[in-house]
Amino acid sequence: DVYKRQVLDDNKVLTLANAQRIPMTENVKLIFEIEQMNHVEPSTVGRCGILYLSVEDLGWNTLFKSYLKSRSELRIMCNPNEIEIVSDCVKNYIEEPNIMEEIDKNYAPSLQTNKAVKAISFITIFNALLKQHTSLDKAGYEQLFIFSMCWGLGGLLEMDKRDHFQKFLLERAVTVKNMPMYLSLIHI
DSSP states (O other), X not given: OHHHHHHHSTTOEEEOTTSOEEEOOTXXXXXXXXXXXXXXXXXXXXXSXXXXXXXXXXXXXXXXXXXXXXXXXXXXOSSTTXXXXXXXXIIIIIITTTHHHHIIIIIOOSSOOOHHHHHHHHHHHHHHXXXXXXXXXXXXXXXXXXXXXXXXXXXXXXXXXXXXXXXXXXXXXXXXXXXXXXXXXXXX
């Protein structure tokens, strides 16, 4: 906290952990991202603009929209209709069955996590799988989407619950009726 005070006072000097001191110019602005503010001094609060964003306010769907937008802007899509296809999958598998609530209520994960963590886990797996492809049809997207959901959202479920979760997802499938053995949660 001493270091923050030095940056935030009129001297505007950043002192690093190795004791190196870096003077900050007038046009430098710093952003501190912290998980909680239990030990923040009132003087720090007085010198900073505080912006509080809760997971519930932002929502998990903001993460999906941002992810799809970045893929579009970087032009790394595997299909010109990728945003539409993935958005349909989000609607069919996540929004309409309210899967985030469904998991917590009916599948009793072994570790409770918030919706943003679940969404990030799903997106990370889905993105890694998409990097392996240069072209995909709707069925390919749906298969990778289901697999990513099984592990990103269902990975914290007990083994018997994973079986039910995968079957629940496959019942909602539009183009995929059976998962190949290597993509299945059931046989792992």
